[in-house]
Amino acid sequence: MKLTFPHMGNVSILIEDLFGRLEIEYITPPKTSLRTVRLGVRYAPELACYPLKVTLGNFIEGFESGADAGIMVGGVGPCRFGYYAETQRRILNQIGYKVPMFILEPPLAHPLKFYRTFKKVAPKKTLRDLYRTIKVSWKKARYIEMIEKQVLQNRCYEKVKGSTTKARKKAINLLESAFLEKEIENAYQEATEIISSVPKEEFDAPKIGIVGEFFDLLEPFVNFDCEETLGNMGFYVEKSVYLTDWLSPGGKNLIAGHSADEVARAAKPYLSHFVGGDGRPTIGHTILYAKHNFDGVIQLMPFTCMPELIAKSILPKISKDLDIPILTLVFDEQTGKAGIQTRLEAFADLVTARRKKGFKPRREIIDWLDNKDQDLVEV
Amino acid sequence: MKDNFYLGVDVGSVSTNLVLIDEEKRVVASIYERTRGEPIAAVQRSLILLKEQMDRPFRVSGVGTTGSARTLSGVIVGADVVRNEITSHAVAALDLVPEARTIIEIGGQDSKIIILREGVVVDFAMNTVCAAGTGSFLDHQAQRLGIPIEEFGDIAMKAEKGAQIAGRCTVFAESDMIHKQQVGYPLEEIVYGLCEALVRNYLNNLAKGKDILPPVVFQGGVAANKGIRRAFEEALKCEVIVPDYFNVMGAIGAAILAKEKTKRTGKTNFKGFxxxxxxxxxxxxxxxxxxxxxxxxxxxxxxxxxAHWGGRCGRWEIGEVERIAKEQVLS
Known part of the structure; x- marks a missing residue:
């Protein structure tokens, strides 16, 4: 049995590493391309959210490459993501891929289902093996994402355009090929060195925070490399979503810098409860970026994404109250690069002009919200 | 001595606009041509027409391009500045009305709202999926009613009030309009009703959640339509300023940006006519x-x-736009 899986930024590195260690046979589908999107769009319902279409395309391309089973994560909570795996299984079945689709449920929410799936794909391995393996693979995935963060923060300062992107490739490859825990540690040291030794010029770069739906933030193909574009435009970039943060939101030292609790607390004056997906984190992170004196926030969301739509309707109020510019970019198969480029450019001009005038997020309101938050009652 | 002028080029989906401005940023010549899906030919044709408009020798000391075909037209003319439409429109409007706080721009297929405070753009929005609130919508309905689009505004001004017409979707607007015709509404009320529908659609979608404060500047091709201006004034309850050169404001902005840039660098890349x-x-x-x-x-x-463009990586592209943006940050 050869398993295939969908792409989402660096997730393939984590899965390949994990499957390799667990001796699970797998086939990585070709990188997400226009063809992937076309295939997904052709077979998915038109109003399904964009990530479903793209990942469906990944499965089809994975089966075309010789895989005979698929694995997809399930989910909990009021967002259509929880139905992706089942919907895709049915669509794939209908179009002739009568192959088993394994749905990996979150282990804490559905321990038994998780265990059954695990035994099916890796019958020779025990939970103890799994635990040990995950520990190492996890470390690797985290280091890779820490490098990604470093890249976003450094690209704007590069002297030669493209040098950071080149260094990033080298650094990620280094980590990808490391196997033993010790090797991974060493590779990480070397990788950070590679990124930080890119020749830089000193200047006070404006800061942009990127918030929104996790697939759009993690898959550069879908967001038209907007992080890289912003870096090239001279902006220091941070983003609120990292794969390992997302998989363990309760963990300490999250890469994005704030725990899920902190983010929820920050969001509370504007959105006091969970609305599915990343709706509340989008609000919370936006406020936290304002608190950290960022010059602007960009929200990325797939067309028809309900939780992000809720967040989107709240953001103008936050923008006005805290005086921080916010731009929402919506992605699906109809989105053109030109439209995104024009908006990013105009937003960049806006942020730069505001800075020259000395406009900053309103400190007194942010502090007031911080204190007021404590007396708010849970609704 | 020859006069020193600056050229602005705005190539959009529907129209191609060129302007020449002098050192005082006054417009000395302007061209408004249809793009007709051939941006290269449209720019070249407009260059010839612009030159013909001038009766004395002059020198072009800087050139800027904007609009959706800004990169392409930038290569043709040898642009000193290639900038997005939002910034260009804001620059032109601010030059005319320095205290402007809202810019409404409605073109053939796109519409924008730009919010300014203290002469700085603080928020903007562009339509994304639907052209129901743009010039094409009016063009289509005018055709349906059998009146030339040029007369549309004057007819609308005759109406005392507008007929209630659904403006969210062009198709529904059309069936609604036919119904109103059949019921016997006078033509001018239907025409003004369409203007109100467009304005309602604009304010409820694009401008949703935005603080529209006066002075309001209204530009873009649709600003020629007095009916739309009246509908905006009635909806916003304030005066709406339509600049003299409302239909070439993007090009004026690009020319002003080019002037500022070449004043700093002291040279131009202009390829000449x-x-x-x-x-x-x-x-x-x-x-x-x-x-x-x-x-x-x-x-x-x-x-x-x-030149090359269209790639996701830096392999083919010169990355001109990103370079310019970074220059902006560094300056």
Missing amino acids: EAAEMNFSTSSFICQGCSNNCEIVKMKLEGETV
């Missing part, structure tokens, strides 16, 4: 460099490749 005679051609191919399979557009001048 000979650019109108040069043989530009474009072709596209799929890059096989990686699995992204990007469609790359290649632009040739007299058989020689002068």
Whole structure:
């Protein structure tokens, strides 16, 4: 049995590493391309959210490459993501891929289902093996994402355009090929060195925070490399979503810098409860970026994404109250690069002009919200 | 001594606009042409027309391009500045009305709202999925009613009030309009009703959640329509300023930006009006460099490749736009 899986930024590195260690046979589908999107769009319902279409395309391309089973994560909570795996299984079945689709449920929410799936794909391995393996693979995935963060923060300062992107490739490859825990540690040291030794010029770069739906933030193909574009435009970039943060939101030292609790607390004056997906984190992170004196926030969301739509309707109020510019970019198969480029450019001009005038997020309101938050009652 | 002028080029989906401004940023010549899906030909044709408008020799000391075909037209004319439409429109409006706080811009297929405070753009929005609130909507309905679009505004001004017409979707607006005609509403009320529908659609979608404060500047091709201006004034309960050169404001902004830039650098990349005679051609191919399979557009001048764009990575592109943005940050 050869398993295939969908792409989402660096997730393939984590899965390949994990499957390799667990001796699970797998086939990585070709990188997400226009063809992937076309295939997904052709077979998915038109109003399904964009990530479903793209990942469906990944499965089809994975089966075309010789895989005979698929694995997809399930989910909990009021967002259509929880139905992706089942919907895709049915669509794939209908179009002739009568192959088993394994749905990996979150282990804490559905321990038994998780265990059954695990035994099916890796019958020779025990939970103890799994635990040990995950520990190492996890470390690797985290280091890779820490490098990604470093890249976003450094690209704007590069002297030669493209040098950071080149260094990033080298650094990620280094980590990808490391196997033993010790090797991974060493590779990480070397990788950070590679990124930080890119020749830089000193200047006070404006800061942009990127918030929104996790697939759009993690898959550069879908967001038209907007992080890289912003870096090239001279902006220091941070983003609120990292794969390992997302998989363990309760963990300490999250890469994005704030725990899920902190983010929820920050969001509370504007959105006091969970609305599915990343709706509340989008609000919370936006406020936290304002608190950290960022010059602007960009929200990325797939067309028809309900939780992000809720967040989107709240953001103008936050923008006005805290005086921080916010731009929402919506992605699906109809989105053109030109439209995104024009908006990013105009937003960049806006942020730069505001800075020259000395406009900053309103400190007194942010502090007031911080204190007021404590007396708010849970609704 | 020859006069010093600055050229602004705005190539959009519907129209191609060129202007020449002098050192005092006054418009000395302007061209408004249909793009007709051929941006290269439209720019070249407009260059010739612009030159013909001038009766004395002059020098072009700077050139800026904007609009959706800004990169392409930038290569044709040899632009000193290639900037997005939002910034260009804001620059032009602010030059005219320095205390402007809202800019409404409605063109053939797109509409924008720009919010300014203290002379700085603080928020903006552009329509994304639907053209129901743009010039094309009015064009289509005018055709349906059998009246020339040029007379649309004057007819609307005759109405005392507008007929209630659904403006969210062009198709529904049309059936609603037919119904109103059949019921016997006078033509001017229907026409003004359409203006109100467009304005309602604009305010409820694009401008949703935005603080529209006076002074309000209204520009873009649709600003020619007095009915729309009246509908905006009634809805916003304030005066709406329509600049003299409302339909070429993007080009004026680009020219002003070019003037500022060349004042700093002291030189221009302008290719001269000979650019109108040069043989530009474009072709596209799929890059096989990686699995992204990007469609790359290649632009040739007299058989020689002068520019590429369309790739996701930096392999083909000069990354001009990003470079300019960074320059902006660094300055």
